[in-house]
Amino acid sequence: MGLLLIISAISMGVLGAGLAVFLAFADKKFQVQEDPRIEAMLGLLPGSNCGGCGYPGCRMLAEKLVSGEAPQNACVAGGMETVAKIAEMLGVEAAEHKRMLAVVLCKGGYAESERRATYRGEATCTAANLTGGDKSCTYGCLGYGECVDACKFDAMAMNSNGLPVVFYDRCVGCGACARACPRDIIEMHPEDHRLFVYCRSRDRGAHAKKVCGVACIACSLCVKDCSVQGGITIKDNLAVVNYSLAPQNDESTRRCPTGCILSGMEEQVTKKNFYASLPRQAG
Amino acid sequence: MGHKTFDRGIHPSYYKELTSSMRVETAALPKTVIIPLQQHAGAPCQPLVKKGDAVQEGQKIGDVQAFVSAPVHSSINGKVKDVDLAEHPNGSRVLSVIIDGDGTSREWKAGGAPMDTSALTPEFIRDTIRDAGIVGMGGAAFPTSVKLAPPKGKAIDTVLLNGCECEPFLTADHRIMIEETDKVVWGLRALMKATGAANGLIGVEENKPDAVEALKKAAGGHSDIRIIVTETKYPQGAEKMLIKAALNRKVPTGRLPLDVGVVVNNVGTAAAIFEAINHKKPLIERIVTVSGNGIKEPKNLKVRIGTTFEEVINQCGGLAGDAEMEVLNGGPMMGVAQTTLTVPVLKGTSGITVLTAASIKPLKYDPCIRCASCVEVCPMALMPYRLGDYGRTARVAEFKDWAGLSCIECGCCAYVCPSKRPLLQWIRVGKLRVRIEAARAKK
Numbered sequence: 001m002g003l004l005l006i007i008s009a010i011s012m013g014v015l016g017a018g019l020a021v022f023l024a025f026a027d028k029k030f031q032v033q034e035d036p037r038i039e040a041m042l043g044l045l046p047g048s049n050c051g052g053c054g055y056p057g058c059r060m061l062a063e064k065l066v067s068g069e070a071p072q073n074a075c076v077a078g079g080m081e082t083v084a085k086i087a088e089m090l091g092v093e094a095a096e097h098k099r100m101l102a103v104v105l106c107k108g109g110y111a112e113s114e115r116r117a118t119y120r121g122e123a124t125c126t127a128a129n130l131t132g133g134d135k136s137c138t139y140g141c142l143g144y145g146e147c148v149d150a151c152k153f154d155a156m157a158m159n160s161n162g163l164p165v166v167f168y169d170r171c172v173g174c175g176a177c178a179r180a181c182p183r184d185i186i187e188m189h190p191e192d193h194r195l196f197v198y199c200r201s202r203d204r205g206a207h208a209k210k211v212c213g214v215a216c217i218a219c220s221l222c223v224k225d226c227s228v229q230g231g232i233t234i235k236d237n238l239a240v241v242n243y244s245l246a247p248q249n250d251e252s253t254r255r256c257p258t259g260c261i262l263s264g265m266e267e268q269v270t271k272k273n274f275y276a277s278l279p280r281q282a283g
Numbered sequence: 284m285g286h287k288t289f290d291r292g293i294h295p296s297y298y299k300e301l302t303s304s305m306r307v308e309t310a311a312l313p314k315t316v317i318i319p320l321q322q323h324a325g326a327p328c329q330p331l332v333k334k335g336d337a338v339q340e341g342q343k344i345g346d347v348q349a350f351v352s353a354p355v356h357s358s359i360n361g362k363v364k365d366v367d368l369a370e371h372p373n374g375s376r377v378l379s380v381i382i383d384g385d386g387t388s389r390e391w392k393a394g395g396a397p398m399d400t401s402a403l404t405p406e407f408i409r410d411t412i413r414d415a416g417i418v419g420m421g422g423a424a425f426p427t428s429v430k431l432a433p434p435k436g437k438a439i440d441t442v443l444l445n446g447c448e449c450e451p452f453l454t455a456d457h458r459i460m461i462e463e464t465d466k467v468v469w470g471l472r473a474l475m476k477a478t479g480a481a482n483g484l485i486g487v488e489e490n491k492p493d494a495v496e497a498l499k500k501a502a503g504g505h506s507d508i509r510i511i512v513t514e515t516k517y518p519q520g521a522e523k524m525l526i527k528a529a530l531n532r533k534v535p536t537g538r539l540p541l542d543v544g545v546v547v548n549n550v551g552t553a554a555a556i557f558e559a560i561n562h563k564k565p566l567i568e569r570i571v572t573v574s575g576n577g578i579k580e581p582k583n584l585k586v587r588i589g590t591t592f593e594e595v596i597n598q599c600g601g602l603a604g605d606a607e608m609e610v611l612n613g614g615p616m617m618g619v620a621q622t623t624l625t626v627p628v629l630k631g632t633s634g635i636t637v638l639t640a641a642s643i644k645p646l647k648y649d650p651c652i653r654c655a656s657c658v659e660v661c662p663m664a665l666m667p668y669r670l671g672d673y674g675r676t677a678r679v680a681e682f683k684d685w686a687g688l689s690c691i692e693c694g695c696c697a698y699v700c701p702s703k704r705p706l707l708q709w710i711r712v713g714k715l716r717v718r719i720e721a722a723r724a725k726k
Contacts, residue, residue, distance in 0.1 A: 127708050
């Protein structure tokens with residue numbers, strides 16, 4: 001009995017030692033040389049894997065940054081701070097980084113555009129959009145909050161009127177909400193854009209107004225009021241702002257009959273004051 | 284002996300008895316018609332008329348140069364009220380010609396016996412079909428003339444007429460086969476002539492023995508036409524399933540029936556081809572089954588294209604009660620719920636099904652229990668539980684990899700799911716996301 005134990009211990013020991021030597025050899029022989037900067041770069045990135053840069057995750061972007069394939073300001077979520085750090089590490093001058101923000105271009109909530117049918121299917125916007133949606137306006141926000149679900153930064157919520165609200169203190173501009181919206185209502189804009197047409201309806205004015213109280217009716221008053229020629233144009237029954245020309249002030253918004261063109265980034269909602277404004281729930 | 288059929292599929296309740304023995308009634312002339320310029324798969328038409336123009340019944344009002352397209356015609360005499368975006372049964376707003384009728388109508392007929400199909404040239408038949416704006420009337424609305432022009436090197440040996448009508452509630456094709464049998468057979472012969480096919484088959488489910496009888500009698504003189512009686516199973520009327528049942532040929536993934544030498548057309552399309560060639564009548568009306576427990580008097584109605592659902596429903600006694608209703612463009616399996624009744628009847632509208640909301644269970648689903656019931660019934664041999672999740676969670680690349688785009692949207696998966704998961708809706712979401720992604724990539 002004693003002998004058997006000893007033989008087992010020795011044979012296992014020899015086997016283990018042999019394999020250990022092999023592994024030690026393999027570790028040296030097949031070692032993957034990874035640029036240590038990738039790991040360091042990954043440490044600088046936000047680690048949210050939001051996909052706003054266009055790569056599948058932060059690690060991929062770190063690799064591309066180190067190899068020089070991605071521009072140093074590719075990370076949208078990190079902001080200027082991250083861009084500066086990346087530039088420092090890569091030993092280049094920090095490029096200009098404009099903060100992007102999500103803008104919800106629809107103001108027709110439950111109060112402005114009523115529901116003409118009862119939708120009982122899966123409660124997501126894309127699913128509801130298959131039948132054209134239950135709202136009278138076929139271009140407006142469906143209100144099932146797929147954009148809110150897509151936001152990884154806790155920077156959106158649905159308000160009581162069935163419209164998404166962006167918290168500008170938290171939005172990093174990754175664009176996930178814009179990609180999630182089946183009706184392309186959310187657009188990404190640089191921080192300095194101020195003038196927005198909050199409507200996506202391509203219907204003629206009469207119909208647009210019938211189905212929604214705050215629709216763009218393509219009356220072209222804003223086109224006339226804009227001090228720069230071509231700053232605002234009408235395309236497909238919808239006013240379109242040309243951001244390289246139009247002054248970002250309220251000169252063209254004053255006579256808008258429906259109030260769908262507004263200047264100023266939408267009330268500058270922050271997460272704190274949004275939730276503070278909600279009526280307190282009992283208990 | 285069992286009848287011919289395909290693999291998998293389901294046996295839903297059919298409810299065909301509501302209208303299957305009712306003769307087709309001609310609907311009253313509509314006062315206003317809304318004729319969308321896109322009623323077919325392919326490129327939308329450009330309007331040929333403008334506001335204020337007087338139009339005649341059968342006048343071409345929209346056309347486009349694209350190969351995959353079909354012109355549209357005015358279905359009534361009257362005046363163009365507007366050319367504007369209008370509600371379309373697919374849920375979006377589509378450029379449409381809105382015509383106010385003057386209450387008059389013309390007759391479409393020709394003296395004498397129908398033309399001899401063997402005397403016609405294939406080009407003449409194809410051009411007439413294109414000019415008459417004929418599209419697949421089973422629902423998909425694919426332009427028929429395109430099907431008849433196969434690319435070089437692809438020979439067609441069989442024309443298969445689809446008279447299965449497997450969708451519950453719908454009986455429009457059933458009535459066409461009984462009441463317009465000769466037109467159907469003549470249309471089939473014209474299609475055979477146009478494609479050079481030697482065989483003509485008509486596939487009918489065995490739950491329509493009267494149609495089989497009538498067709499056998501009408502086709503009796505033609506040795507190259509056979510009637511195939513198939514098992515009553517859903518979705519027997521999907522073209523790939525019918526090809527499998529009738530000819531035991533399998534259409535490869537992503538390919539068309541003409542890759543296996545077959546052209547499939549609906550029986551209604553064949554009847555429309557008869558009228559287009561013999562009566563010079565474009566596709567301006569069609570037979571629509573209006574049925575369901577939300578309709579007072581279910582009917583088979585011959586309706587002008589562009590008549591609103593509201594008007595059609597009113598001619599069937601209106602809605603049964605004031606309660607909430609679900610109105611479907613098509614039958615309950617594949618039909619799409621409508622959010623407004625101002626949508627028009629299209630060339631591809633085979634039925635309007637109205638169900639009381641009380642008879643529809645609210646959507647409440649449980650987790651997938653991996654029972655594989657959906658896999659067992661999927662006629663396309665897909666993995667619906669998987670595709671559904673990929674659609675729901677927006678995993679577009681995987682959705683494509685698992686052949687989500689081959690889904691024929693028959694809805695068997697959702698029908699059998701014990702957890703009541705809305706699989707079809709999710710798969711449709713997945714398909715929509717593929718389209719959205721492709722459109723964004725193009726931009």
